[in-house]
Amino acid sequence: QKEVEQDPGPLSVPEGAIVSLNCTYSNSAFQYFMWYRQYSRKGPELLMYTYSSGNKEDGRFTAQVDKSSKYISLFIRDSQPSDSATYLCAMSPGWGTDKLIFGTGTRLQVFP
Amino acid sequence: DADVTQTPRNRITKTGKRIMLECSQTKGHDRMYWYRQDPGLGLRLIYYSFDVKDINKGEISDGYSVSRQAQAKFSLSLESAIPNQTALYFCATSDTRVSNQPQHFGDGTRLSIL
Numbered sequence: 001q002k003e004v005e006q007d008p009g010p011l012s013v014p015e016g017a018i019v020s021l022n023c024t025y026s027n028s029a030f031q032y033f034m035w036y037r038q039y040s041r042k043g044p045e046l047l048m049y050t051y052s053s054g055n056k057e058d059g060r061f062t063a064q065v066d067k068s069s070k071y072i073s074l075f076i077r078d079s080q081p082s083d084s085a086t087y088l089c090a091m092s093p094g095w096g097t098d099k100l101i102f103g104t105g106t107r108l109q110v111f112p
Numbered sequence: 113d114a115d116v117t118q119t120p121r122n123r124i125t126k127t128g129k130r131i132m133l134e135c136s137q138t139k140g141h142d143r144m145y146w147y148r149q150d151p152g153l154g155l156r157l158i159y160y161s162f163d164v165k166d167i168n169k170g171e172i173s174d175g176y177s178v179s180r181q182a183q184a185k186f187s188l189s190l191e192s193a194i195p196n197q198t199a200l201y202f203c204a205t206s207d208t209r210v211s212n213q214p215q216h217f218g219d220g221t222r223l224s225i226l
Contacts, residue, residue, distance in 0.1 A: 006154075008152070032214075036217075041219070041222075043202055043217035044202070045217070049214045051212075096212055097213065097215065098143065098145075099170075100157070102154040104152055104153065
């Protein structure tokens with residue numbers, strides 16, 4: 001079993017929809033949680049970074065961490081075609097962010 | 113200009129050849145990392161470096177070597193390339209002068225070994 005599980009998609013939604021992307025994990029030592037966005041032929045770009053549990057909002061993006069369920073989510077409000085990309089979750093233990101464990105990524109398509 | 117620059121962006125080569133992928137950064141970060149990305153497997157850590165004199169193996173270091181020539185430069189070598197090393201390779205950096213900062217990635221090198 002992988003330490004981090006992520007549905008590969010593709011997830012296809014109409015413009016304006018609310019998108020929910022999710023990862024589950026098995027290692028209770030994970031404390032740092034990140035979401036990266038990766039466009040085709042580009043490197044992962046950091047979107048959201050949270051420590052421990054709770055919510056964090058940045059514009060149209062909200063990251064949620066539920067450590068009791070070992071579940072993290074990224075919500076995208078008012079989705080745009082420019083949000084079409086692969087979204088990677090990543091996490092690391094509480095002693096530092098050197099050894100990130102990545103999910104395999106969810107491909108999102110937002111159509112006009 | 114990109115903060116993390118990888119060269120080359122694309123490379124096709126033959127089995128048995130020696131290959132070097134290069135990474136340079138202008139962010140002033142102390143830590144640098146090399147990952148490979150494969151479909152269905154996600155990003156996996158190959159090597160990472162805390163500074164010029166500190167190199168550490170990651171999850172999948174066999175068949176690879178690295179050199180940290182300066183704080184801003186970190187290269188990855190495949191001494192004798194084999195087809196299952198065909199993948200996307202990414203360099204990343206992080207700044208530990210501020211504790212536990214996330215990693216920032218370059219745009220990758222697409223490597224194909226025939």
